[in-house]
Amino acid sequence: MGDPFGRAVRDHSRGERDEPLIQRDGEETREHPIEQFYFTEFTAESDPGRWLESYLDGPLLDLGAGAGRHALYFQEKFETVALEVSENLVATMRDRGVADARDGDMFALRETFERDRFRSALxxxxQLGLAGSMDGLRRFLSDLAHVTAPDGTAVVDCYDPGRIEEGDLLGYRPDPTPGQAARVMTFEYEDELGETLLFRLFGPDRIREAAVGTDWRVADVYYGDEGPHYRAALDKA
Incomplete structure (x- = not known):
């Protein structure tokens, strides 16, 4: 399977991108804002940055690390391991100076890292939505608990279906189950179409529900504005 998303980010980083990265759901398309999402420098000077940093400590596992935006910041403070399933993104992170960028699957953590390896995770x-179901979310949280210390913390993000209005998200699919929905989309770059991605969208209460029995609890939820995107801070119950 090709990697149009990873290639587009890599080409952008090298100044070689001439075509947009497109999000597609059937005939509906939107341009994905690569520079804004992956190449703006992360700092802890803003309210979202301060909130995020307050829940993280090292060693840190950065899951789905993209182009290394967060890893570049946090590796200056403590050991940071950046994990990505795309070889193009791993190469991009290394080119940009991420010290420990690895090719790996965030949904196979037990096979990749030993117990209690990290103090926190991000x-x-x-990407949490790629867990695919409530059962998949529980398995992910259980595996994440396995590779983080007994006093570990984590920060994850998602879209809250209860705050989504029509037209907010390309590929949005409503669901009658409270606090759940779906998003279906594909990335396209230079006429290469990637695999169809199915994201399950979980509201904060669904993450609380999935965390039961995994050692995690939802310690805080940060929206930042009135939109549907939020971040959830987890700690060990």
Whole structure:
């Protein structure tokens, strides 16, 4: 399977991108804002940045690390391991100076890292939705608990279906289950179409529900504005 998303980010980083990265749901398309999402420098000077940093400590596992925006900041403070399933993104992070960028699957953590390896974990980019179901979310949280210390913390993000209005998200699919919905989309770059991605959208209460029995609890939820995107801070119950 090709990697149009990873290639587009890599080409952008190298100054070689001439075509847009497109999000597609059937005939509906939107341009994905690569520079804004992956190449603006992260700092802890803003309210969202301060909130995020307050829940993280090292060693840190950065899951779905993209182009290394967060890893570049946090590796200056403590050991940071940046994990990505795309070889193009791993190469991009290394080119940009991420010290420990690795090719790996955030949904196979037990096979990748030993127990209690990290003090905290970060999964920003709504990849949490690729867990696919409530059962998948529980498995992910259980595996994440396994590779983080007994006093570990984590920050994840998602879209809250209860705050989504029509037209907010390309590929949005409503669901009758409270606090759940779906998003279906594909990335396209230079006429290459990637695999169809199915994201399950979980509201904060669904994350609380999935965390039961995994050692995690939802310690705080940060919206930042009136939109549907939020971040959830987890700690060990």
């Amino acid at each position: 999964a920003i980019g709504t």
